[in-house]
Amino acid sequence: MAVGVLLLMLIVELGLTLSEDFHGDSISFIKPHKDPDGNIKVAFHHRQNGKNNCVQPSTFTCEECASVINSLVMQTDQDNTGRGRWCQSDRLVLANVLLNASHISLSNTGCCWATNNDMKTNWTAHAHLDLRTRSDTEALNNCPVTTTVSSLRVPQNCFSNIHLLAYDPDGDHVKCYLTADTAVHNISLNENTCTLEKTGHVRDGVYVFEIMLMDFPTQRISLSYANGTSTYWEKADENASPLCKLKLQFLLEILPSLPNCELGHVQPKFLDPTPKHGYVHHATVGDKVILYAKAQAYRATINGFQVSGPHNMKKEFSDDEYGKAELTLTWTPQYSDEYRVSPICFTAETNECQSEMRCVVVMVSKPKSFNDFSHSKDEASTSSFTATGKTVVTCTANQMMVAIERSTLPGVDVNSLSLNDPSCLVTSNATHIIGSMLFSNCGTTIEDKENYIYFKNQIQAVHDPLKIVFRRKAVKIRFSCQFPKRASISSNYNVEKSDYIFSDSRLDSFSYSFDVYTDGNFTNQVQPTAYPVQVEFLQNIYLGLKAETELANVSLFLDSCTATPDNRPDNDDLYDLIKDGCVKDQSLRVTMVDHLSYHLDFQAFRFDGDHDQVYITCKVLMCDVNDPLSRCAMGCLNEQFRRRRRAVGMQTSTQSLTQGPFQFVSKAVPSGTVHHNNSEMKKAEIIQVDARKNDDMDYVDNMKKSDAPMPVSGGTESCRVWMKIKEMLSSNISTLVLGSAYLSVVVSAVVVAYYIEKRNREDQKLLPVS
Known part of the structure; x- marks a missing residue:
C-alpha cells in the first residue's frame, strides 16, 4: 500500500513537472485550398515550445470543421548541452471545413506556463481565418507567418530591440498587438514593425508575451462567398476586421547584466553570410534549401544554435578557436509542403546569453514540370516512343538544370542523350537523368516575348552522322526558364529581399537589388x-541600387x-x-x-x-x-x-x-x-532673413526652379554659391547688418556664376560612367 501511494505521488509529481514546461507556441497556415466541389481544406503547422518535454499532443477545437486530422508530434530542436533547458516540436493539422463556411476559428488551451514573473499558468492558442475569395489575388487569404525560438534570452543592460517576424504572403499590412492581459513594465511593442522595445529598467526574470498578429489589405477589395455573393473590405474603415488573426506566444528571460555589451564580445554577433532578418527565400518541392549562419563571440564559447524550423530540417554545427561558429541548415520540401510559407528563426547560444534572433521565410512552390515529350519513328523500324513523365526544371540567375525521373524513360540509353549542343551530354544517377547548362552555352536559345525572356533547351538522342540505321528510341524533351523583363521590387508594405532576376537576348543573365538604407554610410x-x-520632411532618404x-x-x-x-x-x-x-x-x-x-x-x-x-x-x-x-x-x-x-x-x-x-x-x-504639374519642387525650408532682402531671395528662388539638366555625378558651382549665401543669411541679425555692405558684391558674383554655369550645362553632353 505504501509503495502504491509512493508510486502515485511520484506520478503526480512527475506530471506536475512535465505540465510546467510550456514556453509558447505559434501557428503557420498553408495557403487554403478549395477543391472543384467547393470544399475548403485548411492546413497549418503548430509549433510548441517547451523545456523538458515537447512531444505532448494537444488538440485544437474548430466549430466550422467537418473533420480534423492531426499528424504525430515531431520534435524539431532541443538543447544540446544536456541541461534540457529548451525544446520545440511541430505538428501538422489538416481540417476539412463545412460547406459554405465563411471563416474558420481554431483554439487550444493547456496548462502550464513555465515559472514566470507574471504568475501566469494557463495558456490559450487562437487563430481566425477568413475563407472568402479576395478580388485582388482571386484566391483565399494567406495568413501572416511568425514564430520564435523556444528560449529567448537577453542581458538586462544589453536589451534594446527584439525584432519579431511578421511576414504576410499576400503583401498585406501586418499589425501586432499585445493581448489585454499582457503588460510588461518598461517593455513596449511597436505595432507596425512588430518590435519589442525597452523603454526603461526591467528587472531580471521570465516574462510571458502573447501577441496578436492581424493582416489588413492595402487597398479596397471585394470578398466573395461560396454562394456567389460578395462584400467589400474598405481600406479607410478603421473598424474593418482583419482577414486573419493569430496569436504568437513566447517567454522572454531577462538575464543579469554583462560587463560589456559590445556585440561579439560575450554576446554573439552574426557575420556574413548570415541572412538578414526578414529575408525571403524561394524554393520548390523536391529541391534542397541550404541556409548558412555565422556568429562570433571572442570572450565566450558558442556552444550551438537554437533553431525554429520544419521538423525534417537538418542542422550542422561547427566552431573554431577564434570564437567563431557556423550553422548549416538543409531542408528539402516535400509534396505536403506545397505552397507552404515556412518561418525559420535562429540564435547563436553561449552559456551566458544568446545573439539577437533572426528570422527568415522559405516560400515553397510546386515543382515546375513539363510533359512535353514528343514521339517519332525509329529510322529503321516502325516502333515509336511516347512517355508521360515528370521533368523538374530549376532556374537560377545564369543557368538552369533539368532533372527527369529515370522510371519515365524505360529502355532509353542514358549515354545517348545530350542537350541541344551534342557535345553537352547529360549525367545520371540511380533515380534521375540530369542536364545542367548556362544560358549562354549548350545550344540554349533565347526567345524575347513582350514582358518575358525565355531560355530554351532540350534533351535529345545523339545521332551519329556516320550511321544511316538507328535502333535506338528517339526522344526529345523540351524545357525552359522564364524571367520577367520588368518587375516591381515593392510588394506593398512587405518588401522581401529586393533581388529580381532579368535576362536579355543581347547580353547575359543578371539581377538587381534596390534597397533602402538607414544612413549615408549605406551599410x-x-x-x-x-x-x-x-x-x-527634409529627412534624407538613402537608396542603393546594384x-x-x-x-x-x-x-x-x-x-x-x-x-x-x-x-x-x-x-x-x-x-x-x-x-x-x-x-x-x-x-x-x-x-x-x-x-x-x-x-x-x-x-x-x-x-x-x-x-x-x-x-x-x-x-x-x-x-x-x-x-x-x-x-x-x-x-x-x-x-x-x-x-x-x-x-x-x-x-x-x-x-x-x-x-x-x-x-x-x-x-x-x-x-x-x-505639385503634379512637375514644374517645380519646393522644400519646407525656413530661413531667418531681413525683409529688405526679399528681392534677392526671389532671384535665388528662380535659380532653384531651373530645370536645366545636371549630370548624376554631382552638384554644380551655382548650387555651392547658393549654399554659401544660405549660411550667411541664416546667421544672426547683427552679422547680416555688418555684412550688408558686401551683399550687392556677392549677388553680382552669383549672377556671373549662374550664367557661366548655364553655358557649361548647355555644352555638357556626357555622363561619366566611372
Missing part, C-alpha cells in the same frame, strides 16, 4: 518589417528615377528625380560606387492633396563598357542632344525597379509639397 538596410518606411552578373565588361546605367504617390510607375502624378540620365532634383546626390552600383541620397517630400506616401521607380539598363555607341556612354542627354543621337550599341532593354512606400509621419507643410 544598414531598412528591415522588411519596417515598411512603410516612415519619414519626415546589379550582379558574371560578365566582366558590363556597366549599370541609371537612366531615370521618378516619384509617384502610389506603386504605379505610369501614374499621371509623377515627379522627376532623374530624367534621361540627368539630375532634375537639386537635393539629389548620386554617387556611382563602381560599374555596377549607385548610391542615391535626397530629401523627403510629398505630393499635394491627401497623399501621404511616395514610391520611387528607377529605370536601369546594362551596357558593354567597351561600346562607345551604348546608352551608358552617352550619359546625360539634354533635349537638343536627345534629338540628334540614339543609342545603337550593345545594351539591354530598360528595366523598372520600384521601392517604397515612404510614409510621412508629420503633418503636411504646404511649402514642402511636390
